[in-house]
Amino acid sequence: xxxxxNSLVVPGTLESLSALRQYTMDACTTAGLTKDQAYGxxxxxxxxxxxxxxxxxxxxxxxxxxxxVAEITDENVTLxxxxxxxxxxxxxxxxxxxxxxKKPLEERPIGGLGVYLTLQNVDRFDYQRIGGVNRxxxxxxxxKK
Amino acid sequence: xxxxxxxxxxxxxxxxxxxxxxxxxxDAEKQLMAILDKGARKLLLDASGIVYISSxxxxxxxxxxxxxxxxxxxxxxxxxxxxxxxxIELAGxxxxxxxxxxxxxxxxxxx
Numbered sequence: 001x002x003x004x005x006n007s008l009v010v011p012g013t014l015e016s017l018s019a020l021r022q023y024t025m026d027a028c029t030t031a032g033l034t035k036d037q038a039y040g041x042x043x044x045x046x047x048x049x050x051x052x053x054x055x056x057x058x059x060x061x062x063x064x065x066x067x068x069v070a071e072i073t074d075e076n077v078t079l080x081x082x083x084x085x086x087x088x089x090x091x092x093x094x095x096x097x098x099x100x101x102k103k104p105l106e107e108r109p110i111g112g113l114g115v116y117l118t119l120q121n122v123d124r125f126d127y128q129r130i131g132g133v134n135r136x137x138x139x140x141x142x143x144k145k
Numbered sequence: 146x147x148x149x150x151x152x153x154x155x156x157x158x159x160x161x162x163x164x165x166x167x168x169x170x171x172d173a174e175k176q177l178m179a180i181l182d183k184g185a186r187k188l189l190l191d192a193s194g195i196v197y198i199s200s201x202x203x204x205x206x207x208x209x210x211x212x213x214x215x216x217x218x219x220x221x222x223x224x225x226x227x228x229x230x231x232x233i234e235l236a237g238x239x240x241x242x243x244x245x246x247x248x249x250x251x252x253x254x255x256x
Contacts, residue, residue: 017166017167035228039231042197043197043232046166046167047200050199050201054167101236101237102237102240103237104240104241105210105211105214105240105241106211108211108241110204110207110208110211111200113203113204113236114200116200116236117199117232117236120235
């Protein structure tokens with residue numbers, strides 16, 4: 001069975017993070033995800049949305065919206081987030097390899113963990129550029145009953 | 146992020162409450178740096194009240210840890226919730242930012 005929640009559209013500014021979080025948590029509750037899964041999905045949305053707000057729109061001097069829609073099937077919860085900032089595929093950002101996460105304090109760079117945490121906390125993350133739109137998809141597998 | 150400061154001999158215990166994300170992290174970092182500026186060199190962060198941490202929060206922890214180490218001090222974490230602890234471990238922070246289950250255990254290592 002497919003459940004599709006009504007989409008949410010918010011301004012692409014940091015003030016909108018709480019609305020995106022609430023939407024995500026509602027979808028997690030509807031789907032009956034575990035606490036760990038809900039935390040992971042919420043974190044992934046937070047990290048990518050923050051990138052869009054700060055870098056995609058903010059640092060480029062642009063304004064725009066972010067939309068999010070949840071689809072729940074028997075197998076998966078999929079959140080699709082879209083924005084109109086310049087093309088950006090987060091998967092292409094250098095993700096810290098395991099060795100760099102073991103580096104001593106003095107050698108650890110400040111930052112660069114957002115995309116890594118995103119990829120680690122969802123079962124699948126996809127990106128497409130469609131027309132002038134970035135589409136980021138976050139997929140969590142539901143536990144089998 | 147609410148930060149409450151307590152003293153236990155020469156250890157400064159900071160009880161953190163709320164979210165450590167891109168909205169709250171800049172202010173949390175300012176508050177923590179101000180505490181270092183006042184001379185605190187042994188910090189115990191009681192994180193039982195942290196309900197959420199993102200990469201922005203990790204950045205604050207890393208910045209403060211680097212700073213206190215450069216000053217010859219020590220910093221430890223205690224009483225993390227399971228999800229927050231999972232993120233700290235995933236980021237590989239526990240090798241330089243020790244995590245303890247209880248405040249008592251954490252205090253012993255700072256003594």
